Amino acid sequence: MKNKILLVPLKNQSYKIIIGNDIIRNAGTLIKRVIKKPKVFIVTNKLLKKHHLSKLLSSLKKSKIEYKTILINDGEKEKNISTVKKISDELLNSKIDRDDTLIAFGGGVLGDIVGFVASITLRGVDFIQIPTTLLAQVDSSVGGKTGVNTSHGKNLIGTFNQPILVLSDVSLLKTLEKRELKAGYSEIIKYALIMDDDFFSWLDKNFKKIDKVSDSKLIEAVYRSCKNKAHIVKMDVRESGVRAYLNYGHTFGHALEKLNNYRDTIKHGEAVSIGMLMASYMSFLEGHLSDKELDKINDHFRNTSLLTVIPKKLKDKLSTPVIQNTMLSDKKVKNGKINLVLLKKIGKAFVTNKYKQNNLKKVIKDSLIQ
Ligand SMILES: NC(=O)c1ccc[n+]([C@@H]2O[C@H](COP(=O)([O-])OP(=O)(O)OC[C@H]3O[C@@H](n4cnc5c(N)ncnc54)[C@H](O)[C@@H]3O)[C@@H](O)[C@H]2O)c1
Numbered sequence: 136m137k138n139k140i141l142l143v144p145l146k147n148q149s150y151k152i153i154i155g156n157d158i159i160r161n162a163g164t165l166i167k168r169v170i171k172k173p174k175v176f177i178v179t180n181k182l183l184k185k186h187h188l189s190k191l192l193s194s195l196k197k198s199k200i201e202y203k204t205i206l207i208n209d210g211e212k213e214k215n216i217s218t219v220k221k222i223s224d225e226l227l228n229s230k231i232d233r234d235d236t237l238i239a240f241g242g243g244v245l246g247d248i249v250g251f252v253a254s255i256t257l258r259g260v261d262f263i264q265i266p267t268t269l270l271a272q273v274d275s276s277v278g279g280k281t282g283v284n285t286s287h288g289k290n291l292i293g294t295f296n297q298p299i300l301v302l303s304d305v306s307l308l309k310t311l312e313k314r315e316l317k318a319g320y321s322e323i324i325k326y327a328l329i330m331d332d333d334f335f336s337w338l339d340k341n342f343k344k345i346d347k348v349s350d351s352k353l354i355e356a357v358y359r360s361c362k363n364k365a366h367i368v369k370m371d372v373r374e375s376g377v378r379a380y381l382n383y384g385h386t387f388g389h390a391l392e393k394l395n396n397y398r399d400t401i402k403h404g405e406a407v408s409i410g411m412l413m414a415s416y417m418s419f420l421e422g423h424l425s426d427k428e429l430d431k432i433n434d435h436f437r438n439t440s441l442l443t444v445i446p447k448k449l450k451d452k453l454s455t456p457v458i459q460n461t462m463l464s465d466k467k468v469k470n471g472k473i474n475l476v477l478l479k480k481i482g483k484a485f486v487t488n489k490y491k492q493n494n495l496k497k498v499i500k501d502s503l504i505q
């Protein structure tokens with residue numbers, strides 16, 4: 136099965152995303168081509184060590200790349216400044232120098248932390264992403280946003296820092312829980328909805344059972360997702376314009392995550408899945424999306440068994456004004472107006488703050504009675 140390679144051409148630095156099946160066994164060769172010196176620091180966690188790390192290490196050994204592994208604890212709660220300190224202390228104790236390279240070997244949490252550490256250690260060292268969740272392969276490893284959470288909110292300290300290489304190996308996803316796969320799939324369907332109707336039709340045909348999809352189709356889906364995201368990022372590296380499209384479903388979703396206190400009972404991808412349906416419904420009520428297309432979207436979400444309704448436990452605690460006020464507190468809200476990403480049709484998003492408040496209320500109210 137052939138690897139797919141995507142070049143992300145940015146102004147100051149371009150890099151490759153290589154997507155394939157079992158490419159981890161060839162990682163040493165691919166990495167050696169882009170590093171300044173054959174010395175890397177791999178940051179990962181115990182779960183990944185158990186499942187996959189040995190394959191990476193033996194490939195590095197074969198390519199005569201010296202390595203040191205740094206383990207951090209698993210989970211979103213570890214995405215904080217203490218973990219940044221722990222990693223940078225270990226790097227400095229090990230006398231890291233500017234020509235060494237960091238490798239993030241894990242999901243989005245690890246990628247975000249390591250990208251941040253790489254941008255501040257010795258004022259910046261190179262880093263490579265080896266994303267191991269579907270979400271990280273299609274979303275967090277592309278675009279160069281790094282960072283950690285603070286008590287003030289998620290991702291509030293961070294940088295824009297691009298990796299020098301991304302290796303996405305779909306064989307690593309075999310050990311991923313189905314719920315994590317679906318959470319990643321939400322971001323995939325997002326790219327289709329906002330900018331690629333052809334991709335939507337392809338997914339509609341090929342992605343009915345996410346845990347049974349063939350490796351070659353997974354590679355294709357990761358590739359097309361990264362291509363779409365990279366296209367948007369290229370136009371808007373520092374997130375001032377069209378990058379907002381990537382927020383499709385997120386303004387609703389973030390509010391749900393926040394109201395659930397970011398507990399694992401609703402994952403980000405799950406909140407976004409509900410949020411995208413709310414945004415689609417809003418697009419319909421506002422007269423942009425046809426009822427036929429709205430049905431198509433709803434059917435797809437149901438067929439792929441994405442989360443489509445707010446779990447009862449959370450729903451019981453919510454009301455329309457509570458959700459609306461939480462949406463207003465989103466960091467992306469400017470001048471008290473909620474910018475919504477809506478769909479003109481499948482494959483065509485736009486941003487607006489001109490919509491009927493009553494429609495917004497209806498969308499929220501209906502999400503609570505489903
Ligand atoms: N930088 C960005 O642009 C961007 C975009 C989207 C999301 N994010 C961030 O990404 C994070 C979420 O990432 P995530 O969903 O990958 O979560 P995660 O990194 O917490 O991974 C989810 C779980 O899967 C485990 N895991 C990872 N790979 C595995 C594998 N191959 N087999 C078995 N288990 C595996 C992890 O250890 C973890 O327990 C959030 O912090 C979010 O803010 C960043």
Ligand SMILES: [Zn+2]
Nearest residue numbers: 322385403407
């Ligand atoms: Zn997201």
